[in-house]
Amino acid sequence: MTAGIKVLDSHMHLLTAETAREELAWLPPMSPAVAAAARRRRERYEQEQGISSAESADETVESAASRWLAAFDEYGVTAAVFLALAPRPETLRRFAAQRPDRLFAFTFVDPWVAGAEKILEEDILHRGFRGLKLYPSIQRFHAHDERAYPVFARAEALGIPVLFHFGVTLDYRSDLRFSNPLDLHPVARDFPALPLIVAHAGAGFFRETLFLAYHAANVFVDTSGSGTWMRYLPRPLSRREVLERLLDVFGPDRVLYGSDSRHASEGYRHWLLREHREILEALRVPEENQRKILGGNMARLLRIPW
Ligand SMILES: [Zn+2]
16 A cells, blocks of 8 residues: 555755746856747746746745645655755755755756865765756756766765756756766766666656666666656657556666655645556555655665665
8 A cells, every 4th residue: 555655755846036046146147039938938838737937036945844844744745855956055955954854955066167076075064965966958068078077986985866857858048968868877887886866767868768777777767757758759658658667677676756846836746646656556566665666765865764
């Protein structure tokens, strides 16, 4: 029975007016024409999804934390990982510090910046972060770029996981040429003790993500997101098919449940959790493995009791 199983959501974001400011300060500004195109794309997305991505201007980290924790209590979620979207994530740090036993935060660095590995170490050892998120298509670097190797070496030494967003993304400034999960193969090979997580099952690069499972034992996959990418394949997939393939290829120890919940207007994506539970039951996944997928695997990567 999945209902009694503890849930650790491995992929969420904190979006507040403050985090938006931090992100804006980091990214190079867009030209007016590009900014207008970006706005149109976002509006189309909001219309399709029936949500508003506007953050309320006055939400503090304290109120955001109590809002998410109340939603967790309502839907049976014990804890979650929140992923930063810009370097030096101060707002996210203060947010996670509200409930360090339930709110886990991953930091973000630009790997080519001089001393990036030292910034990472400081974030992990002194600022409460539990892992690293990288976004190659926005940061415009290939995951295999050796300029990033000192960061990977430090992450491996610190014993933290590194999560990557490859594949399609809503962000207009992304560049798909940096989005192929195969870029991770040399990294997985050269840092065999470093847990590497491919978010959203590769968000469209599904075949490539499955290949990684064959080549490297230290590659994990998260199931988060509304699954928009499943439509943009030569033959569309269902969530059930995706989960079935992931479990077949990665096995129950390397698949992490995630929702990618983010917007206050949308709330916790509890329907995704319900769908995951239903599919795991329908696939007759043994309870022991359901426990791993819905939380135990991420808890192991975070090195927390579960
Ligand atoms: Zn995300």
